Amino acid sequence: MFYAYLRGLVVFLLWIINGNVHYHNQDKIPDQDENYILVAPHRTWWDPVYMAFAARPKQFIFMAKKELFTNRIFGWWIRMCGAFPIDRDNPGQEAIRYPVNMLKKSQRSLIMFPSGSRHSSDVKGGVAVIAKMAKVRIMPSAYLGPLSIKGLLSRERIDMNFGAPIDISDIKRMDNAGVEEVARRIQEAFDQLDEENQSYHNAKKPSVFWYLVRIPAALVAIVLVILTLMFSWLASFVWDPDKHRK
Structure with missing residues (x-):
C-alpha cells in the first residue's frame, strides 16, 4: 500500500512541476500476472518513477547503492x-540471488538500468x-525529456x-557470448525507442494558464x-521493511 501511495505522491509532485508527460505503447507492457525486468537507459533520477507509474498496478523492486540507505527517512x-x-x-551473490527469488516467488518485477554509468557492462x-x-x-x-530541474520547471x-x-529463452548459456547477445538486443531496442521518441517529441508546452491549476495543487x-x-520518521522506528519482506 505504501508503495502505491508514495509512487502516486511523487508522480503528483512531478505533475505539478511539469505536467507535460506522454506515454507511448503501454499496451506492450506484459500483463499484471507476469513478472519481468523493466530496463531503460538511466538519464535522470525521475525516469524510474515514470517507468513504474506507466506499468501500474505492477509493483517493482530495484537495486540502489548502499549509500542511499544511510538517511533514516x-x-x-x-x-x-x-x-x-x-x-x-x-x-x-546477493545482488543476483535476491532479485531472482523475488521474480520467481513474488508478484513484484524488477527495474534495472543496464547503461548510463561506469558500471554499465557489469549491470548488462x-x-x-x-x-x-x-x-x-x-x-x-526509454525516456526523452528534461534532464535538469530547470527543464522540469519550464514544462519541457x-x-x-x-x-x-525481449525473450532470451533461446540463449542457452550466459557466458560472454550470451551476455553480449542480450546486451545487443537491449541496445537495439533502446535505439529504436529513442528514434520513435524523437518522432513524438516537440517543443510545445502547456498553456500559461496551467500555473493557475498548479497553485492549489x-x-x-x-x-x-x-x-x-x-509519518515516515515515526514509522521507521517501529517497522523494519527488510524484516517483514523476509
Missing part, C-alpha cells in the same frame, strides 16, 4: 518501495543472468516509450509531503 522510503542495497564495488551482465535464472522477459523502455515535454518484451502537495515525512 529516505532509506526507509526506498526499502518500503522494494529497494535493496548493493555495494557497487563488491556486489556479491546482471540483467542477462537474472533474466535467465528467473526465466523472465526483459521489457525495454516528456515522452516515455515502451518496446516489445501545490498547496495540497505541501501538506501531503509534510504529513508523509512525519
